[in-house]
Amino acid sequence: MSVKTGPQRYPGSSRANWYQDDFPGDPMEVNVVVLHTTEGTSLPDYGGGGAAPNLTAVPDLDTKRLRWFQHFDIECSSRALQNLAGGVETNTLNVCQVELVGTCDPTTHGKWKDAGRRHLFWPEAPAWALEGVARFLSWMHEQHGVPLSGPKAWPAYPDSYGSRNGQRMSKAKWTAFNGVCGHMHVPENDHGDPGGIDITEILRRARADLDLDEPPAGTQPKPGRPKVPVFPGRKFFREGAVNDHVLVLGRQLVKEGFGDHYKVGPSRSWGEADRLNVRDFQKSREELRGDADGFPGPLTWKLLFS
CATH class of the missing domain: 1.10.101.10 (PGBD-like superfamily/PGBD)
Structure with a gap:
């Protein structure tokens, strides 16, 4: 059994929908963040918590910010992934799961738009929403050492569904993976969320938030900027x-x-x-x-x- 080693509450998150007392999970040392989309427009009830992630980010379209709700400790296994008995460990394999309220499906986006239903279409998320996700990931990197990197292939929905583009990891790749991925990448699962979210921009903002961006190869560091040894972990x-x-x-x-x-x-x-x-x-x-x-x-x- 792993020991929790970092802060377990994301600063500013609400515990109004806390499920860990009713659905105790396993402690683990997190090195992966999985991003989901809810395919809805409001905070889900997750069946009373039986299918909840660690956190949910709800876009406030009026104030242009993300409101965070925490359901489990950062380093406590949550329940939003398919996890077959005797199969690949998903929920319990060092994973912090985050649901982003909105949709990644262009068909759903079109229907909601035509109906005047306010929502966030994550593949076209505005800068403030991307920045909100980036700040969470930079905090996870600083406090829990989750690498600010991940799979290269983030196909748009519906091509991200199942294993149509080969983006879903094998058991071996999943077990060895550290970093940020989507529901679409997790084995034993067929969901395609969060689709074509701009993960490159999110990770760029996360790195910039911590001033981790390195100068391009072959260039010199900025004058007066000391060379910092690589953080070992x-x-x-x-x-x-x-x-x-x-x-x-x-x-x-x-x-x-x-x-x-x-x-x-x-x-x-x-x-x-x-x-x-x-x-x-x-x-x-x-x-x-x-x-x-x-x-x-x-x-x-x-x-x-x-």
């Missing part, structure tokens, strides 16, 4: 971890004046002194004070080494 900074990354982090904390909790000095073994020093650094930075848990993520790492 949250798994290296947890209870019982012993590795060189802990030592490198500790030395940088001391260099930046955040080594007060070391009695002797930094070592290769992660401990409470490391966590407290990281927390002190996080509290000192406006960008991080809302998430000062003492465990470094990509943004903490970048700011510390910059």
Whole structure:
């Protein structure tokens, strides 16, 4: 059984439709986000929670923002994927699931538009909606290490249904996958959502939100911008971890004046002194004070080494 290692509530999300108490899931260390579309215009009831994702994003078309509802902890298995007994693990395989209220079906979009039914057609989502999804993914990258990358093929609906374009992963690919994908990519499932959503733009915005974009190959970094070592991953900074990354982090904390909790000095073994020093650094930075848990993520790492 996995241990939850990061913050479990997405900041600003509502728990008005919380289902984890009625449908306890399995704890897991998330490294995948699956995006769905609800094919509806309002927050679903998910059969009382029996088919709910971890979170739902509801577009507020008047204020031009996404309203977030959380149904399960980030690192608790939810129930929105087909998960056959004895088959490929889907709901329980390190997956945080997000439903985006709206449609990916151009036929449905046309009918709703003709009927005057206000809705969001995700393949043509406005910038504010893409930005709302991107901010969630950047938070998942920073707090849970989910890579801001995913499958190249995101065919438009209905070609995304079933396995028509070969976008659906095999069991082996799914088991090895880390990153952001759609319902259309998950094995044992035949749904085609979220269709042709602009995932390239969403991931670009997510990376820009964390200032993670690297200069093009063959070019020089911007003048005065220090070279930041690559963040090794949250798994290296947890209870019982012993590795060189802990030592490198500790030395940088001391260099930046955040080594007060070391009695002797930094070592290769992660401990409470490391966590407290990281927390002190996080509290000192406006960008991080809302998430000062003492465990470094990509943004903490970048700011510390910059």
